[in-house]
Amino acid sequence: MYPLTTISEIGRHESKDVRLEGWLYNLRESGKLLFPIFRDGSGVIQGVVAKNAVRPEVFETIKNLTQESSVKIEGRVRADKRAPGGYELDVSGVEVLHRVAESDPFPISLKEHGVDFLMEHRHLWVRSPRQAAILRVRAQIIKAARDFFDERGFTLTDPPILTPAACEGTTTLFPVDYFDEQAYLTQSGQLYIEATAMSLGKVYSFGPTFRAEKSKTRRHLTEFWMVEPELAFATLDDIMNLAEGLIAFIVARCLEHRRADLTTIGRDLSALEQITPPFPRITYDQAVKMLEDGHARGVLETKFVWGGDLGSPDETYLSTQFTKPVMIHRYPAQVKAFYMEPDPVRSELALCVDMLAPEGYGEIIGGSQRVASYELLQQRIKEHGLPEEAFKWYLDLRKYGSVPHGGFGMGIERVVGWICGLEHVRETIPFPRTLHRLYP
RNA sequence: UCCUCAGUAGCUCAAUGGCAGAGCAUCCGGCUGUUAACCGGAGGGUUGUAGGUUCGAGUCCUACCUGAGGAGCCA
Numbered sequence: 177m178y179p180l181t182t183i184s185e186i187g188r189h190e191s192k193d194v195r196l197e198g199w200l201y202n203l204r205e206s207g208k209l210l211f212p213i214f215r216d217g218s219g220v221i222q223g224v225v226a227k228n229a230v231r232p233e234v235f236e237t238i239k240n241l242t243q244e245s246s247v248k249i250e251g252r253v254r255a256d257k258r259a260p261g262g263y264e265l266d267v268s269g270v271e272v273l274h275r276v277a278e279s280d281p282f283p284i285s286l287k288e289h290g291v292d293f294l295m296e297h298r299h300l301w302v303r304s305p306r307q308a309a310i311l312r313v314r315a316q317i318i319k320a321a322r323d324f325f326d327e328r329g330f331t332l333t334d335p336p337i338l339t340p341a342a343c344e345g346t347t348t349l350f351p352v353d354y355f356d357e358q359a360y361l362t363q364s365g366q367l368y369i370e371a372t373a374m375s376l377g378k379v380y381s382f383g384p385t386f387r388a389e390k391s392k393t394r395r396h397l398t399e400f401w402m403v404e405p406e407l408a409f410a411t412l413d414d415i416m417n418l419a420e421g422l423i424a425f426i427v428a429r430c431l432e433h434r435r436a437d438l439t440t441i442g443r444d445l446s447a448l449e450q451i452t453p454p455f456p457r458i459t460y461d462q463a464v465k466m467l468e469d470g471h472a473r474g475v476l477e478t479k480f481v482w483g484g485d486l487g488s489p490d491e492t493y494l495s496t497q498f499t500k501p502v503m504i505h506r507y508p509a510q511v512k513a514f515y516m517e518p519d520p521v522r523s524e525l526a527l528c529v530d531m532l533a534p535e536g537y538g539e540i541i542g543g544s545q546r547v548a549s550y551e552l553l554q555q556r557i558k559e560h561g562l563p564e565e566a567f568k569w570y571l572d573l574r575k576y577g578s579v580p581h582g583g584f585g586m587g588i589e590r591v592v593g594w595i596c597g598l599e600h601v602r603e604t605i606p607f608p609r610t611l612h613r614l615y616p
Numbered sequence: 617u618c619c620u621c622a623g624u625a626g627c628u629c630a631a632u633g634g635c636a637g638a639g640c641a642u643c644c645g646g647c648u649g650u651u652a653a654c655c656g657g658a659g660g661g662u663u664g665u666a667g668g669u670u671c672g673a674g675u676c677c678u679a680c681c682u683g684a685g686g687a688g689c690c691a
Binding site: 202204205206207208209210211213222224226227228242243258259260278279280281282283284285286287288289290291292293295348363364385387389390391392393394395396397400401402485487488489530538539540541542585586587588589590591601612613 | 617623626627628629639640641642643646647648649650651652653654682683684685686687688689690691
């Protein structure tokens with residue numbers, strides 16, 4: 177029996193006979209020549225079957241194969257300049273594991289499809305080369321983020337997914353019946369990793385997050401994944417340096433390990449190659465000036481007034497003004513979460529930062545230095561109308577050796593969407609959950 | 617919750633208020649280098665649902681259903 181290999185490794189077997197296990201991606205034929213294209217999860221390769229070069233049953237079997245039928249293939253690897261991957265396979269043998277019935281063909285053809293149809297068939301759509309490439313980039317981004325923190329002395333601490341109350345009290349949560357008690361799916365692990373940061377110093381969490389907001393945009397999922405680092409003895413500058421380092425590290429890793437996939441997806445690599453530190457940092461005040469300028473030039477419809485949060489068109493505008501991710505820091509405290517530390521110089525500002533990805537992708541990171549004072553935090557909880565009882569444990573963290581600390585959250589799907597250059601985050605996760613989609 | 621748009625063959629889309637069509641997919645035939653292959657042929661329809669206007673509705677009107685894009689909110 178010939179050695180088993182994968183399509184991505186097939187170059188090592190040039191001029192040798194090998195076996196492959198995979199699926200038929202497409203079949204072209206030209207009289208007595210067949211061009212079956214196989215995929216095996218690692219890549220795609222074209223086979224060549226000449227009628228006068230193989231046993232009749234091999235030719236007939238491949239001629240009658242249907243799209244996505246599963247097969248074991250034998251053949252000789254041949255370098256060919258015409259092949260996109262550099263190699264072709266001169267097929268000598270085939271074993272059909274499962275032949276797709278022509279009465280019920282694979283629904284996703286090589287032609288164009290609509291969003292609704294593709295989402296309804298997401299379980300099959302993930303087989304397409306482009307979607308597989310995106311999922312490989314996603315995996316690389318996650319690995320890079322974890323390596324980044326692991327290599328810098330952070331400890332992974334997983335916060336609970338079932339929580340008793342809102343973390344921030346702003347967004348809508350998914351309620352869950354917890355043995356006749358009201359529980360919610362977590363919207364952030366931050367409050368919990370503030371606790372573990374006081375134990376381990378530098379921690380991070382990586383897990384799913386749930387928001388029941390009725391958002392219908394290219395940037396929103398109801399279930400998404402976040403990486404959240406939290407550092408004891410950290411200031412806003414430390415947070416911004418860490419965020420900058422993380423994003424630069426992730427982009428470099430993708431360019432190093434997933435270049436072929438990014439090319440498959442059609443990403444402009446030169447835009448990613450510019451993503452090196454330092455990233456521009458501007459204050460909220462400076463951002464407001466830029467927005468006023470944008471309005472004066474007629475690019476932005478509505479005039480921005482100091483004191484409000486940045487709207488979606490505002491963020492898009494700002495992010496198109498830079499070729500690197502831009503960090504906007506020190507927003508008015510009134511539009512930000514209750515746990516953010518006020519700026520000691522101007523107490524009406526919060527020590528917070530949002531990082532906006534370039535090319536109009538918008539917010540990918542949101543972070544802040546946290547309130548360290550027990551009295552101030554208690555006051556903020558009251559001001560925001562939050563139930564103090566639910567935050568008793570959180571207040572405890574300021575009672576026993578409180579220190580300046582902070583962290584940020586990075587939305588995995590938005591980073592994947594930006595790095596891959598996608599139109600919508602629904603393609604960045606194997607099975608997206610959106611406002612109107614719970615299937616498959 | 618609000619605004620905008622869409623729903624016709626398995627898929628992607630056409631069709632001035634006047635016979636419901638094309639490409640792809642499937643099936644049959646042709647082609648020894650095809651690249652979303654190409655060429656010839658065949659089958660395939662309750663035009664999202666309900667009502668209304670009209671001699672006549674895929675097309676116009678009303679309501680509803682489903683989905684998409686955006687706002688707000690957020691990562």
